[in-house]
Amino acid sequence: MTTSATAATGLRNTTDGGRFLAVAGLRKSYGTGVVTPVLRGTDLELERHRIGVILGPSGSGKSTLMNIVGGIDRADGGTVEVDGERLSDFTDDQLLEYRRTRVGFVFQFYNLVPNLTAGENVEVVSNISEKPLQTDDVLAAVGLADKKDRFPCELSGGEQQRVAIARAIVKSPRLLLCDEPTGALDVETSLGVLALLQRVNAEFGTTILMITHNSAIADMTHSVFRMRDGQVEDVTHHDQPVPAERIQW
Numbered sequence: 183m184t185t186s187a188t189a190a191t192g193l194r195n196t197t198d199g200g201r202f203l204a205v206a207g208l209r210k211s212y213g214t215g216v217v218t219p220v221l222r223g224t225d226l227e228l229e230r231h232r233i234g235v236i237l238g239p240s241g242s243g244k245s246t247l248m249n250i251v252g253g254i255d256r257a258d259g260g261t262v263e264v265d266g267e268r269l270s271d272f273t274d275d276q277l278l279e280y281r282r283t284r285v286g287f288v289f290q291f292y293n294l295v296p297n298l299t300a301g302e303n304v305e306v307v308s309n310i311s312e313k314p315l316q317t318d319d320v321l322a323a324v325g326l327a328d329k330k331d332r333f334p335c336e337l338s339g340g341e342q343q344r345v346a347i348a349r350a351i352v353k354s355p356r357l358l359l360c361d362e363p364t365g366a367l368d369v370e371t372s373l374g375v376l377a378l379l380q381r382v383n384a385e386f387g388t389t390i391l392m393i394t395h396n397s398a399i400a401d402m403t404h405s406v407f408r409m410r411d412g413q414v415e416d417v418t419h420h421d422q423p424v425p426a427e428r429i430q431w
């Protein structure tokens with residue numbers, strides 16, 4: 183069943199979740215002389231253990247919003263709360279600690295270290311994490327137990343993205359942010375990576391927020407946020423997301 187909220191902040195009443203991410207009235211502009219407003223009072227709420235996706239045309243502010251939620255950038259106004267903590271009140275050191283320990287990032291082009299093996303790419307993150315998962319367990323979870331000693335150039339695009347996901351989840355982040363995670367992959371490989379993200383969400387309980395141009399991905403998520411001109415203009419919730427393998431691409 184699908185329910186549609188009229189207000190961008192509309193939050194479902196469920197027993198499973200509870201509010202995990204709350205963005206309210208977020209504003210961000212770029213430029214000094216000519217100021218360009220990019221986020222114009224953006225509101226978004228996502229429940230714990232859910233998968234959310236932000237859809238919207240190029241330039242609508244998706245990456246800007248995600249960078250602020252990930253603690254990579256700061257807003258000019260408004261608030262972001264993650265798991266009860268208000269990012270906008272953090273000092274730079276607290277924001278660094280938040281980025282390092284509480285958030286995992288997955289990008290379109292994997293960003294693996296080329297002269298480290300798959301296992302080593304995961305280990306460099308696990309070594310600086312407070313309570314890391316076991317590298318072998320995480321590589322097994324992403325289906326790459328047998329490719330631990332391969333270098334990125336010896337892996338397919340889909341396999342490299344799986345390493346990137348392993349690297350992002352080895353620190354047990356509460357929040358996984360994915361920026362066009364399938365943007366560089368063919369359809370079949372994309373569906374495999376999306377299925378993996380659904381499994382990470384189900385098995386590790388990680389709350390996931392993705393951004394994409396591909397509206398086909400919406401069906402596999404719990405919450406769909408449509409952005410336009412720096413605002414979330416529509417929110418849709420799915421009580422029963424479709425398994426990624428069954429997405430109509």
Ligand SMILES: Nc1ncnc2c1ncn2[C@@H]1O[C@H](COP(=O)(O)OP(=O)(O)OP(=O)(O)O)[C@@H](O)[C@H]1O
Nearest residue numbers: 212213220238239240241242243244245246247395
């Ligand atoms: N560091 C920056 N300095 C100046 N302008 C910026 C900066 N970062 C983003 N912008 C501008 O802000 C607007 C929103 O960019 P953003 O990357 O958030 O959009 P997006 O929806 O993620 O787009 P895309 O889908 O193309 O990645 C764009 O017009 C962009 O040019």
